[in-house]
Amino acid sequence: MRERWYSDLAAQPPSTNSSLLTLKPQTSLAESAGAGMFEHRRYSRPVWLFVQACKEGSRTMKKSFALGMIGLAALAGSAQAVDTVRARFDSIAPGVLLEYSYDTGNSFQYSFAGQFNWTRDNVMPGTYAGLQGQFATFCIEITQRVEFNNTYDFFVDTVSSSPIGAPMGAAKAGQLAELFGRFFGGLVSNDQYAAFQIAIWEITTDNSADVTSGLFQIRNNAIVAGLANAMLGALNGQGPTMNLLALQSRTNQDQIFVPSPGALALAGLGGLIAARRKR
Numbered sequence: 001m002r003e004r005w006y007s008d009l010a011a012q013p014p015s016t017n018s019s020l021l022t023l024k025p026q027t028s029l030a031e032s033a034g035a036g037m038f039e040h041r042r043y044s045r046p047v048w049l050f051v052q053a054c055k056e057g058s059r060t061m062k063k064s065f066a067l068g069m070i071g072l073a074a075l076a077g078s079a080q081a082v083d084t085v086r087a088r089f090d091s092i093a094p095g096v097l098l099e100y101s102y103d104t105g106n107s108f109q110y111s112f113a114g115q116f117n118w119t120r121d122n123v124m125p126g127t128y129a130g131l132q133g134q135f136a137t138f139c140i141e142i143t144q145r146v147e148f149n150n151t152y153d154f155f156v157d158t159v160s161s162s163p164i165g166a167p168m169g170a171a172k173a174g175q176l177a178e179l180f181g182r183f184f185g186g187l188v189s190n191d192q193y194a195a196f197q198i199a200i201w202e203i204t205t206d207n208s209a210d211v212t213s214g215l216f217q218i219r220n221n222a223i224v225a226g227l228a229n230a231m232l233g234a235l236n237g238q239g240p241t242m243n244l245l246a247l248q249s250r251t252n253q254d255q256i257f258v259p260s261p262g263a264l265a266l267a268g269l270g271g272l273i274a275a276r277r278k279r
Helices: 045-079 169-186 190-205 222-233 261-267
Strands: 020-023 041-044 084-101 109-120 134-139 151-157 217-219 245-248 255-257
Touching: 084 190, 109 190, 134 190, 169 190, 169 222, 190 222, 217 222
Parallel strands: none
Antiparallel strands: 020 041, 084 109, 084 151, 084 217, 109 134, 134 255, 151 245, 245 255
16 A cells, blocks of 8 residues: 655634535655556545544654653752762861760760861862851851861751751751851850850750750850850841851761852852752
């Protein structure tokens, strides 16, 4: 049987007065070598409408498939948009050595509290555009550790999604944003930097505004405790805030930092919102 195909139907359907529509077949590529003429075909109006519907359905399916592929490509692009940082932990300064507990005072240990100072790795620095050279952070995960002169790998993500495994959520992230907005720019002394870090640990670890009692607490440093409690007491949800991001690790202390506006835009993490990666 010879291959046959017919020209597209007219733009308008047969009139209601026409019960039949006669279509003249066109020559296919296979017939173009001169294989002869075809007989005419006659289509009733219902058949004509059915053929038109099939064609329209085919075009719609192709369009939907194309849009679906575009959507999948966009999702794939956002899923791999998480940046990384590799850096060496150098020191905690300004800051103070003090005693703290995160088990309601049952046991205490010594640690420096203050600004964490880092140097970005210059061989494999990671993909994040900010935090170049030397940079500073504060710790938001007291139950893990980082050691001086060791190099660590981090993911850059939102504060609310940190720490990994026990995210603090939007409310605590909002408190940290206000804490930074109110006090970060005015930190000068060792005691102030230590108190600022203690206030961060109080927010992320406990649910009170007193660093001398509760799940997290410090002892034997009334000056730092007083400064930290004053900072916490000032948080009312109405103060200035700062954009913050987190450095996340499954096995080491998560950190918080103030990104530059340009780095925020390049990372696609404006404000406190980012596409979460699946881990």
